[in-house]
Amino acid sequence: MGYLSVLLAALAGFIFGAVWYSVLSKPWVAASGIRMGPDGKPENYGPTPFILSGLAMILVAGMMRHTFALSGIDRWDEGLVSGLGIGLFFISPWIMINNAYGQRPFRLTLIDGGYATFGCAIIGLVLTLI
Numbered sequence: 001m002g003y004l005s006v007l008l009a010a011l012a013g014f015i016f017g018a019v020w021y022s023v024l025s026k027p028w029v030a031a032s033g034i035r036m037g038p039d040g041k042p043e044n045y046g047p048t049p050f051i052l053s054g055l056a057m058i059l060v061a062g063m064m065r066h067t068f069a070l071s072g073i074d075r076w077d078e079g080l081v082s083g084l085g086i087g088l089f090f091i092s093p094w095i096m097i098n099n100a101y102g103q104r105p106f107r108l109t110l111i112d113g114g115y116a117t118f119g120c121a122i123i124g125l126v127l128t129l130i
Helices: 002-023 025-032 048-071 076-101 106-129
Strands: none
Touching (some): 002 025, 002 106
């Protein structure tokens, strides 16, 4: 059952990312500096970012499940709040550090950090519901 909850939580995080970045695609493209081709898609567009994102979601969900098990987090509200905290206080600051040294706009940090925060909250919720 543990593997299934990790895979479903990772899928939920991935789907949330698709929605998040669809809604925020224009500001994200502008802030990230990604060059767009004449077809409106990023240059050198391919499956690699999606594959890596899927694998990353599995790793994040797997570690969150492990951490939750060690911490006794098993109710939906605990999973939601703990996931929110992981995204907001662990992942988002790391994104901010990388973007600051890369001299990227703070707007990019807000977009990517927002995804990390709410995505982890969703992963935490799903992990405690299954």
